[in-house]
Structures are given as C-alpha cells and as structure tokens.
Amino acid sequence: MDPDRDLEQLSRDQLVAEVKRLRAGIRAHRDSTGHDLCWHHPNLWGLLPERLTPEVAVPPWPKFLRGCLRYREALDRELPDAPSADFEYTKDEP
Incomplete structure (x- = not known):
C-alpha cells in the first residue's frame, strides 16, 4: 500500500500547509x-502520517563511541x- 496515498485527497491549500509543516520540521x-x-x-519522524515507534538498535558502547568519533571527524x-x-x-533526561 502507498503510504502517501492520503495526499491525493488533500486540496491545494491543504497540500501547501503540509509542505510548510514538513519544511519547518x-x-x-x-x-x-x-x-x-x-x-x-x-520529532522529525513524527512528521510522517504513520504513527509507529521506531525500533532503534543501539550498538555496544565501544562501537557506539567509535561512531560518534567518526561523525565528529x-x-x-x-x-x-x-x-x-x-x-x-x-x-537531564527523564
């Protein structure tokens, strides 16, 4: 099924509003x-119409930190x- 099919039902004004919302995000x-x-x-993922909780896989600490270093480099x-x-x-995170 096309996850963007809902867009076909929107008016021009609704589409413009959606584009502005997505651009802001x-x-x-x-x-x-x-x-x-x-x-x-x-919050960025929440801009999509399908509501789901992403399954985030977290690498072990040493590999995670090496990835952080590579990103910073x-x-x-x-x-x-x-x-x-x-x-x-x-x-402080809850």
Whole structure:
C-alpha cells in the first residue's frame, strides 16, 4: 500500500500547509547544533502520517563511541570553519 496515498485527497491549500509543516520540521532538524547533533530525532519522524515507534538498535558502547568519533571527524572535514560550541551536555533526561 502507498503510504502517501492520503495526499491525493488533500486540496491545494491543504497540500501547501503540509509542505510548510514538513519544511519547518526539516529546518528544525537541519538547524540542530551543539550536543543536539548527537540525538536521534523522533520529532522529525513524527512528521510522517504513520504513527509507529521506531525500533532503534543501539550498538555496544565501544562501537557506539567509535561512531560518534567518526561523525565528529566528518564534521571537522566537511565543516572545518564551523564555530566551536565549547560546553558540556547538561540536560537531564527523564
């Protein structure tokens, strides 16, 4: 079944509103910075009409941390002039 079939029933104005909503969500994800870059983004996934809880598989700590290091190294290569956000992550998770 086509997961986007619901779009065929929307008016032009409803489609424009949907595009704006999706763009806002993509921009929020794109504009993440600092420690927010390290987190998965369920708010972005929540923009889709199908409601499900993603099955997230988490690698063991050593492999996870190596992935974090590779991600950070990629940022150094791809954005060498990015400003530094030199602060500790302090948000308390429930």
